[in-house]
Amino acid sequence: MYDVGIKPRESAVIVSVTRKGTDPIVIQEHLDELELLLDTAGADVCARMYQERVRPDVATALGSGKVAELKEILEESNATMVVFDDDLTPGQVRNLERETKVKVLDRCGVILDIFASRARSVEARTQVELAQHEYLLPRLTRMWTHLSKQYGGVGTRGPGETQIETDRRMFRQRIQRLKEKLLQVETQRTVQRASREGMPRFALVGYTNAGKSSLLKALAQADVYIENRLFATLDTTVRAMQLPDGRKALLSDTVGFIRKLPTQLIASFRSTLAETLEADVLLHVVDASNEAYRDHVDVVQQTLASLGAADVPVIMVFNKIDAISDRHRLNDIELEFPHAVFVSALRGINVNRLLESMCQTYDESSNVLTLLVSYEDGKRQHGIYTETNVIARSEEADGIRLSVRVPSDKLSSFKTRYADLLHSPS
Ligand SMILES: Nc1nc2c(ncn2[C@@H]2O[C@H](COP(=O)(O)OP(=O)(O)OP(=O)(O)O)[C@@H](O)[C@H]2O)c(=O)[nH]1
Ligand SMILES: [Mg+2]
Incomplete structure (x- = not known):
């Protein structure tokens, strides 16, 4: 799986860009939660900042004054990344990285990182990998700039457009394959699920x-x-x-x-x-x-x-x-x-x-029906027992009276098929 970017025990500055008039307590609660997310992902928070704006700046989310302030904070701390509580566009990430010279992530990136490190079963791993690919596809330029930074040292230029195009194609193919794999797992699960009905x-x-x-x-x-x-x-x-x-x-x-x-x-x-x-x-x-x-x-x-x-x-x-x-x-x-x-x-x-x-x-939410089925009709008795949850059974002169509970999603089809056996509860 791809690593969205967090290395164990990195240090981060967290940022929130909020609409004007947002309650400061709410802003701090959201930043607290982001701090918890980062802790789970393996990073510490060394500083937090926020700005109220009518709307986030198109190029850098924060206004230029705040970007300058952020750069100062970064210079004075040992932070290796900036994490925004809000979704950033791929363009904003690029611009902010150019300005701050550190890695820039958003909340989604952090959550994906956590999911990637925690997924265990084949299904969860496939689901997370699919989500990561969908997330990274529009951000590929950025990721490759990262890789070249990591492996080529600061200052190397990002890969050429051809490389990025090739990678996008690879990503699309992988997304397709992951979707097919998930479909297979789902089919298996439907089979398992059927055996639990009732x-x-x-x-x-x-x-x-x-x-x-x-x-x-x-x-x-x-x-x-x-x-x-x-x-x-x-x-x-x-x-x-x-x-x-x-x-x-x-x-x-x-x-x-x-x-x-x-x-x-x-x-x-x-x-x-x-x-x-x-x-x-x-x-x-x-x-x-x-x-x-x-x-x-x-x-x-x-x-x-x-x-x-x-x-x-x-x-x-x-x-x-x-x-x-x-x-x-x-x-x-x-x-x-x-x-x-x-x-x-x-x-x-x-x-x-x-x-x-x-x-x-x-009991209140489920649908209880009463049916009267003849003693000879073994096939339908069997059908009722497999499709419903039988709560009560009494053997009477004209047949077997059954009180059954039918799952809501099956109710209308069940009623149609067993209409002739339906009895008003006595
Ligand atoms: N004090 C207290 N702590 C609790 C109680 N129930 C759960 N916890 C703690 O809350 C934490 C989270 O519990 P989990 O059961 O893992 O919570 P969850 O909802 O399954 O969390 P995720 O799977 O991470 O979404 C653990 O540290 C638990 O020990 C409770 O009744 N009282
Ligand atoms: Mg849990």
Whole structure:
């Protein structure tokens, strides 16, 4: 895979260009998060700066005065790169690099770097590599200038246009091949998925580091990777678990979301996410101890909507309540989210209450039908058992009465095919 640019324990200056009138607290929160991202990528932050502008400068994002200030900061520090919290155009990166003589990255570049170093499974690696190629394609000039700097020393000119054209062609071919490879993996997954049908399915979603994997561990007693870093999880994990009434269910844990998650990443992770989002109920996990929890909730809701999952029933789960000392904070959240469940995955607080809520939400949200099938019709009995979740069965004079739960996406087709057996619940 390509290295977007960060070497372990480099030092960076971070920059934010914001619209006029942005709340300074919000700016600092965003820069805090960028600092955390850089820490995860392996770099330290030695200085931060921001500028409010009506709109970012077309050539250098920052105004010329601020660029001069940035150069001074760079001279006085040992920083080897500048990282912008905002998306930069390839042109802005080039101009800024020429001015500052250090590497210039944007937030997307950093997130891609983290994903690249953390992806483990073949699928995640392919997805990340695809996203990187899509991101780098318009920026190839810059990358090659980097390479020539790295290998040819400062001052060497970038490669000629012919070289860049050849590389662009190579990138396009590679993108094509990666897309084909992903399609193959997806087909395999559809086959695996079919064998899991019928069980209630829950999916953990939420901002990165909210505690999704910790909840998977608490709910399904699964041994999963948990770390106080962003994007600890990149591969989707599905675990079987037991609901309080004894039913078996499936619970999945997947990659977390973040503000400005690169569109290239959302696009290439779409199929993994789509599988997760086909769940009957989503558990939206929020780190209630984070000052910016409200923004996190918005980001996750927007991301879910952009993935077409806005209509899936959701349980709001506010996690890390053990780490909140301010009782008012909890009261505020309770007022705004009256149906939310407050838990601590780490301490096991209220896990049982969450399990109850999962049962209840699933039952309320799913579609229960009653069917009467004749004793002789073994074929259709078999069909019903494979396609639905049978909740109750009673043998009666005129046939077998079955109460079944049908996944929402299959409901209308199921009703059409079994119309003659449908019975109003008695
Ligand atoms: N105090 C406290 N810390 C928690 C709790 N739940 C999780 N954590 C910590 O929060 C950090 C992140 O937990 P994870 O479970 O890895 O979070 P995640 O949502 O899976 O994060 P990503 O996979 O990186 O998106 C870890 O250091 C956990 O130990 C909790 O209830 N209380
Ligand atoms: Mg995780």
